[in-house]
Amino acid sequence: MKIVTNKVLFVLAMLTLTIALGGCSGDKKSEGSSESGKEARQESVKSPTYGGEITVGIPQDLDDSLDPHKAVAAGTKEVLFNIFEGLYKPDSEGNLVPAVASDCKISEDGKTYTFTLREGIKFHDGSLVTVDDIKYSIDRCADTSQGEPLVSAFSNIDSVTVIDERTVAVSLKEADPDFLAYMTTAIIPKNNPNPDTNPIGTGPFRYVSRSPQENIIMEKFTDYWGEAAYLDKVTFKIVANADTIVMGLKGGSIDMYARLTASQTAELKEDFQIYEGTMNLVQALYLNHDKEPFNNLQVRQALCYAVNPQEVMDMIADGKGSEIGSSMFPAFQKYYMEELNDVYNQDLEKAKSLLAEAGYPDGFSMTITVPSNYQPHIDTAQVLVEEFKQIGIDATIELVEWDSWLSDVYSNRDYQSTVIGVDASSLTARALLERFTTDNGGNFINYHNEKYDDLFSKAIASKTADEEISYYKDMEKLLAEDAANVYIQDLANLVALRDTFGGYTFYPLYVQDMAKIYKTE
Amino acid sequence: MKYIIKKIFFFILTLLIVVFLTFLAFQIIPGDPAVSLLGTEGTPLKVAALREEMGLNKPVGERFLTWVLNFMKGDMGISYSYQIPVSELITDKIPVTFLLTMLSFAFIICMGIPLGIYTSKHAGSRLDRLIMTVNQVTMAIPPFFLGIILTYLFGLVLKWFVPGGYISYSDDFFGFFTYLIFPAIAIAFPKSAMVVKLFRGSIIEEAKKDYVRTAYSRGNTINGVLYGHVLKNAILPVITFLAVVFADIIAGSIIIEQVFGIPGLGRMLITSIQNRDYPVVQAIIVCIAFVVLGSNLLADILLKVLDPRIKL
Numbered sequence: 001m002k003i004v005t006n007k008v009l010f011v012l013a014m015l016t017l018t019i020a021l022g023g024c025s026g027d028k029k030s031e032g033s034s035e036s037g038k039e040a041r042q043e044s045v046k047s048p049t050y051g052g053e054i055t056v057g058i059p060q061d062l063d064d065s066l067d068p069h070k071a072v073a074a075g076t077k078e079v080l081f082n083i084f085e086g087l088y089k090p091d092s093e094g095n096l097v098p099a100v101a102s103d104c105k106i107s108e109d110g111k112t113y114t115f116t117l118r119e120g121i122k123f124h125d126g127s128l129v130t131v132d133d134i135k136y137s138i139d140r141c142a143d144t145s146q147g148e149p150l151v152s153a154f155s156n157i158d159s160v161t162v163i164d165e166r167t168v169a170v171s172l173k174e175a176d177p178d179f180l181a182y183m184t185t186a187i188i189p190k191n192n193p194n195p196d197t198n199p200i201g202t203g204p205f206r207y208v209s210r211s212p213q214e215n216i217i218m219e220k221f222t223d224y225w226g227e228a229a230y231l232d233k234v235t236f237k238i239v240a241n242a243d244t245i246v247m248g249l250k251g252g253s254i255d256m257y258a259r260l261t262a263s264q265t266a267e268l269k270e271d272f273q274i275y276e277g278t279m280n281l282v283q284a285l286y287l288n289h290d291k292e293p294f295n296n297l298q299v300r301q302a303l304c305y306a307v308n309p310q311e312v313m314d315m316i317a318d319g320k321g322s323e324i325g326s327s328m329f330p331a332f333q334k335y336y337m338e339e340l341n342d343v344y345n346q347d348l349e350k351a352k353s354l355l356a357e358a359g360y361p362d363g364f365s366m367t368i369t370v371p372s373n374y375q376p377h378i379d380t381a382q383v384l385v386e387e388f389k390q391i392g393i394d395a396t397i398e399l400v401e402w403d404s405w406l407s408d409v410y411s412n413r414d415y416q417s418t419v420i421g422v423d424a425s426s427l428t429a430r431a432l433l434e435r436f437t438t439d440n441g442g443n444f445i446n447y448h449n450e451k452y453d454d455l456f457s458k459a460i461a462s463k464t465a466d467e468e469i470s471y472y473k474d475m476e477k478l479l480a481e482d483a484a485n486v487y488i489q490d491l492a493n494l495v496a497l498r499d500t501f502g503g504y505t506f507y508p509l510y511v512q513d514m515a516k517i518y519k520t521e
Numbered sequence: 522m523k524y525i526i527k528k529i530f531f532f533i534l535t536l537l538i539v540v541f542l543t544f545l546a547f548q549i550i551p552g553d554p555a556v557s558l559l560g561t562e563g564t565p566l567k568v569a570a571l572r573e574e575m576g577l578n579k580p581v582g583e584r585f586l587t588w589v590l591n592f593m594k595g596d597m598g599i600s601y602s603y604q605i606p607v608s609e610l611i612t613d614k615i616p617v618t619f620l621l622t623m624l625s626f627a628f629i630i631c632m633g634i635p636l637g638i639y640t641s642k643h644a645g646s647r648l649d650r651l652i653m654t655v656n657q658v659t660m661a662i663p664p665f666f667l668g669i670i671l672t673y674l675f676g677l678v679l680k681w682f683v684p685g686g687y688i689s690y691s692d693d694f695f696g697f698f699t700y701l702i703f704p705a706i707a708i709a710f711p712k713s714a715m716v717v718k719l720f721r722g723s724i725i726e727e728a729k730k731d732y733v734r735t736a737y738s739r740g741n742t743i744n745g746v747l748y749g750h751v752l753k754n755a756i757l758p759v760i761t762f763l764a765v766v767f768a769d770i771i772a773g774s775i776i777i778e779q780v781f782g783i784p785g786l787g788r789m790l791i792t793s794i795q796n797r798d799y800p801v802v803q804a805i806i807v808c809i810a811f812v813v814l815g816s817n818l819l820a821d822i823l824l825k826v827l828d829p830r831i832k833l
Contacts, residue, residue: 146570147569406552406557407551407552410561411565
């Protein structure tokens with residue numbers, strides 16, 4: 001009797017385990033069959049087909065407003081790119097192409113832009129886009145009742161006038177050769193009661209749903225005016241834990257992931273194509289010019305001479321990435337100056353003598369504040385610490401939460417130095433260079449140079465694009481000569497796409513264009 | 522009756538204190554919701570305007586009182602970051618964490634109780650020694666580590682589930698349920714090892730008492746004594762412990778949700794803290810505090826029912 005009961009108990013205990021494990025055996029089968037399907041597909045010819053769906057992994061949730069005018073997180077904007085369009089939109093070459101407008105005429109004095117509304121263009125809710133929607137959208141972004149307009153360049157807008165059913169004129173206070181680049185601002189319907197949670201645009205995909213922390217789903221917009229998207233459905237899945245990215249890709253729960261590290265892509269040789277581009281960021285060791293000793297030009301130059309960007313790239317990304325020498329990245333071809341990469345080439349002796357001249361013959365201690373959620377910046381900071389050691393500077397890394405970074409470093413400017421990547425919000429040099437003018441709210445390095453401010457006012461007042469470009473280039477040169485920051489690189493962007501898909505395209509902006517991605521079957 | 526009223530009074534008081542402490546904590550840690558929302562597009566002017574709009578200019582005390590009053594009316598506010606009502610945001614997540622917790626709890630009981638009885642009955646046998654050694658090791662494994670091992674072994678090597686392939690309960694309840702099994706095991710294993718150890722010790726201790734000898738002398742069998750007398754007394758400390766474990770499971774699920782990519786309350790809590798999304802954090806903390814306090818209250822009442830001699 002005793003033995004029997006014991007056995008029963010033991011069996012019961014074991015049974016709980018078997019039930020737990022057995023519950024999953026169903027998954028195993030379905031996994032097996034999908035794998036054999038994959039092999040079959042690989043054998044077929046790779047040509048674009050219409051239909052199908054994709055799951056794209058994204059690192060952060062869209063915990064932001066979905067209103068294109070209010071969304072600020074880069075992660076939100078790159079998704080909204082597929083849903084919204086402006087009068088014009090950027091293409092992958094960095095050109096501006098007509099979107100909601102079919103045409104634009106610029107007056108001779110460069111002050112009036114007359115847009116023609118594309119005929120028959122519809123919003124995702126099926127209603128036709130009207131000139132009133134255009135006026136509403138532009139006025140909304142130019143509104144100054146909150147102190148500043150939503151888009152700072154819109155302070156230049158004098159008035160928006162509806163001329164007839166298909167024509168809108170925007171008149172400017174001053175001519176601005178870059179103005180069209182700001183007209184990529186999304187056109188939204190005037191009568192949407194919940195723009196924060198129910199985005200309605202004119203893009204190739206239409207918003208379906210958002211489950212916080214889970215996913216964002218969008219579907220192909222069948223009434224799209226232009227080249228239709230290939231895929232029927234795109235799911236952006238939030239992969240909060242970086243360790244599970246590779247597992248998710250290999251296991252099949254996600255098909256695409258951008259901004260991978262070199263070591264992650266090394267694990268994905270099978271079943272994936274790896275696209276290599278750049279992130280379009282100005283990664284630098286940003287220095288606070290109001291803090292000792294970075295108010296001293298010689299100190300800043302010494303830091304520049306101590307750093308070898310190639311070494312950073314070798315250490316953090318197997319040599320991938322592209323070197324930069326000022327606040328401009330190569331994708332902005334018109335403005336980019338490759339020669340600035342050689343203003344400071346690593347020269348430790350020179351760095352030491354500059355430090356001695358500046359009154360720091362034995363070096364000094366400094367703190368590099370880095371947001372803890374950006375591994376490439378942390379890795380870069382670690383290489384910098386070693387490089388600075390060689391010239392006697394004792395640098396320590398302080399990891400902070402992204403929110404603390406935003407409030408302490410970016411808003412309150414209470415820091416010594418920080419490694420971060422700065423991106424461009426529009427296809428203009430202004431998006432990158434305006435922030436370093438003395439009174440700019442985004443001048444988190446406290447850079448003060450009258451000559452620079454002067455060049456900027458000349459740049460925005462210039463009448464022709466060529467004139468403007470030359471002023472912007474002078475500004476870049478000044479930033480390099482002044483050693484405003486220790487410029488490092490535009491980080492490599494490695495994108496993994498399952499090899500049953502194709503068509504990934506890089507843009508000079510921080511966006512993911514899902515309309516170009518197709519299934520090969 | 523008086524006892525219950527007293528308990529409920531302290532229950533509410535503790536909840537209020539918890540919420541107030543959360544309010545205070547956000548005053549101390551760096552970061553500001555307005556700055557966080559505006560990100561790198563924030564300028565002093567925009568931040569000031571947004572702070573005004575969100576009512577962050579008001580003193581902490583006033584904000585706390587407004588929150589409590591609104592909460593009593595059932596209004597938990599609107600999430601700063603998602604711009605949707607907090608109640609909507611949370612009701613979506615509660616079933617996920619609830620099921621994960623219940624599943625873990627069920628595993629703990631199903632594994633811990635039978636094993637505890639078995640090992641105590643055979644204390645000193647070879648199998649008992651083997652189980653207790655394994656038990657000791659299991660106890661020392663942190664759930665997140667076990668989670669990683671399970672993901673690797675069953676997800677990548679054996680392919681029993683797709684790592685990160687969480688399925689929403691509204692899409693496919695069965696798929697959702699099976700995905701939660703491994704996370705629940707990761708939480709339950711170390712905890713059930715503790716239950717085994719505690720229960721085994723408690724039974725052995727109880728079996729040495731005089732009334733057990735008396736029970737034997739009256740001609741009862743081993744099982745009769747064990748199931749009729751010993752277990753009733755030996756289970757008492759285990760119940761108290763299970764209430765603590767229940768609170769612990771919730772804490773553990775916050776981490777396990779991260780490891781397995783489960784979008785439950787825990788993950789929501791972590792990101793809301795990172796985003797300084799106060800209304801969401803407050804609401805989740807109240808939920809968790811409610812469950813933890815509730816489970817303790819339940820354990821107290823259960824103990825009193827099982828053993829009326831206990832004075833609380």
